[in-house]
Structure formats: C-alpha cells, structure tokens
Amino acid sequence: MVGVGLRSPHMTTVLATRPPVGWLEVHSENFFNPQAPVRQQLRDIAQHYPISCHGIGLSLGSADPLNTQHLQQLKHLVQELDPIAVSDHLSWSSVNGQYFNDLLPLPYTEEALRLFCQKVEQVQEVLGRRLLIENPSSYLAFTHSTIPEWEFLQQVQQRTDCHLLLDLNNIYVSAFNHGFDCQQYLAAIDPATVKEIHLAGFTVKTVDDSEIWIDTHSHPVSEPVWQLYRQWVRQHTPQHGLVPTLIEWDLDIPDFAVLQQEADKASLIIQQEANHGLIVT
Numbered sequence: 001m002v003g004v005g006l007r008s009p010h011m012t013t014v015l016a017t018r019p020p021v022g023w024l025e026v027h028s029e030n031f032f033n034p035q036a037p038v039r040q041q042l043r044d045i046a047q048h049y050p051i052s053c054h055g056i057g058l059s060l061g062s063a064d065p066l067n068t069q070h071l072q073q074l075k076h077l078v079q080e081l082d083p084i085a086v087s088d089h090l091s092w093s094s095v096n097g098q099y100f101n102d103l104l105p106l107p108y109t110e111e112a113l114r115l116f117c118q119k120v121e122q123v124q125e126v127l128g129r130r131l132l133i134e135n136p137s138s139y140l141a142f143t144h145s146t147i148p149e150w151e152f153l154q155q156v157q158q159r160t161d162c163h164l165l166l167d168l169n170n171i172y173v174s175a176f177n178h179g180f181d182c183q184q185y186l187a188a189i190d191p192a193t194v195k196e197i198h199l200a201g202f203t204v205k206t207v208d209d210s211e212i213w214i215d216t217h218s219h220p221v222s223e224p225v226w227q228l229y230r231q232w233v234r235q236h237t238p239q240h241g242l243v244p245t246l247i248e249w250d251l252d253i254p255d256f257a258v259l260q261q262e263a264d265k266a267s268l269i270i271q272q273e274a275n276h277g278l279i280v281t
Contacts, residue, residue: 002266003052004247004259011041013256014049021263023050023084025246029057032073034080042081052085052196052246053078057099060119060133061092061106071126078127084244085196087132087165088123090116090153107142108152113159120160132196133157134165137173137215149174150188157193164189167198168228169221169248173213182228191236199229199266200248218251221262229266233273242270 003023006014014024024045031039042051057070078086091103106112124131135153147155157164166189175182201219205212221229229245237243247262 001242002245002247002263002270003050004256004263005054005249006045007250007253008038009253010256010259011038011045014045015041018048019256019260021049021260023052023244023246025052025054025248028053028055028074028077028086029070031077032070034076046081050084051081052087052244053081053083055086055088056103057093058088058119058123059092059094059099060088060123061090061104061112061116062094063115064094064097066119066122067094071123075127078129085132085163085165086127086129087134087196089134089136090149090156091136103136105136105138105140105142106152108145108147108149109142110146113147113152113155117156117159120156120162124160124162130161130163132163132165134167134198135170137167137170137202139177139212139214141178148180148188150185154188154190154193157190163195164193165196165198166194166232167200168232169198169200169202169225170215172222172225172228173202173215176213186228186232191232191240194236194240194243197229197232197243197245198248199225199245199262200250216251217248220258221247221265226265226269230269230273233270237270237273 001022003025004021006024006026031042033039089103093100093103120131133156171182171185199221200217201221203214203216203218205214245266247259249259
C-alpha cells in the first residue's frame with residue numbers, strides 16, 4: 001500500500017478529486033487545534049483515506065521533560081482520527097523549553113539511549129499504542145558517540161517494543177555524509193519491526209569546498225534510493241508482508257499529480273517483484 005504526504009496546498013484537491021492513493025500522512029502538529037478549518041478538512045478526508053500521524057515535535061531525545069500539553073493535543077488528535085500509525089523521530093529539538101526548527105542528531109551513548117527509551121515508553125503509555133520511530137538524516141556527529149546509529153535504533157525498538165519507520169532516503173543521505181555503508185545499516189535492522197517506509201528526494205550542497213547531502217524532501221526520489229527500496233521489497237516482503245510506503249515532498253511542493261507519479265513508481269516496483277514470484281499474497 002503506497003501513500004503520499006498530505007500537505008496544505010493539496011488539501012482542497014484531495015477533498016475535491018479523491019485521487020487514487022492508498023493512504024495519506026499528515027504532520028500531526030499542523031492539526032492540533034480542534035477548531036481550526038484544517039482540522040475539519042482532515043476529518044472530512046479521513047472519511048475516505050487511511051491517515052497516518054507523523055510528528056515532528058515530541059523531541060524525544062531532549063533532556064527536557066516531555067511537553068505534556070503537546071502530548072495531550074496529540075492524544076486528542078489520535079483519538080479522533082484513529083490513524084493507522086503514529087510516528088516521530090530519533091532526534092531532539094528543544095532545550096529548556098525552547099524549540100528549534102530542526103530535528104537535531106543525538107549523541108549515540110548509553111545515557112542518551114536510556115533517556116530516549118524512557119520518553120518513548122511514556123508516550124506509548126499515554127497514547128495507548130505503539131509509536132513508530134524514524135531513523136534521522138544527519139550532517140554532524142558527536143565525537144563521544146559509542147553506538148552506531150543502526151544499533152542504537154534497534155536497541156530503542158527492543159527496549160520499548162515500539163515499531164520502526166525506515167526512511168531509505170535518510171539512510172542514503174547519512175551514509176554519504178558520514179561515510180558508512182547503507183548495506184551495513186540495512187542488515188542490522190530487524191525487518192519484522194519495520195511497519196512503514198519513507199521515500200523522498202535530497203539536495204546536494206557545497207560547504208567549504210566539501211559536498212554535503214541535505215534531506216530537503218524537495219525533489220523526486222533518487223535512483224539509488226529506488227534501488228534500496230527494490231532491494232528491501234525483494235528481500236523482506238515474502239516473509240514479512242508488504243509494508244506501507246510513503247512518498248514525502250515538503251519543499252517546492254509540486255502538483256499532486258507529481259506525487260501520484262512517484263507513488264505509482266513504488267507500486268510498480270511492488271508489482272514487478274510480485275510478478276517474479278517473490279511476494280506471497
């Protein structure tokens with residue numbers, strides 16, 4: 001089942017035309033106000049599509065306590081929509097109650113792991129359901145990190161019984177920026193714990209004569225990321241079943257038809273693998 005990220009420019013289009021996509025994902029925080037017109041639009045859209053709530057504000061890796069107001073707003077949204085998934089990121093974005101407009105990388109240490117797991121368990125208890133935790137894209141790393149990111153992510157899953165949201169573009173971008181192997185990362189992930197996959201595009205920039213890849217979600221999915229997706233479908237779907245896949249596009253947002261084309265590419269990959277007898281239905 002392939003879906004797309006639902007962004008504000010497309011709300012009216014989706015309501016009016018009901019394009020043939022499998023599901024829609026929204027950024028939870030954009031719909032916290034129960035009286036806002038967009039909340040009503042989302043209620044209407046949810047009558048026709050499965051909805052996933054993708055958070056960017058829980059700041060699970062912060063040393064700050066959880067923001068209880070934020071968590072209660074999320075709980076009310078989840079209770080109203082009954083989404084197919086609720087997710088957030090392996091990151092932090094606040095300190096002393098001040099929020100940054102970014103998802104910042106964690107130091108991968110035992111102390112940070114314990115703190116992150118405590119936050120995940122608290123959120124899961126309040127929501128009464130499992131979170132999906134997404135692997136980040138990153139551009140800097142802490143010198144005192146002692147745990148590879150892929151092991152840190154798996155430890156979070158094992159200690160909290162959460163699920164994983166595997167962003168293949170983030171793996172590809174971070175692998176270039178930090179010099180690790182995508183295959184090593186993917187081999188360390190338990191496919192049974194992956195309940196959603198994200199696909200997106202990135203931007204290449206030059207900083208101080210060095211190239212860096214930025215996870216901008218402002219371009220079509222790159223061919224190497226499509227190949228990682230094909231590999232994942234081929235290797236893991238026969239045993240673990242189809243995982244909901246999302247096309248993300250957050251900046252320089254094109255017409256909805258462009259997102260539909262990207263979703264169709266993902267669907268074609270699934271069909272091609274099925275035609276080779278690799279997917280058990």
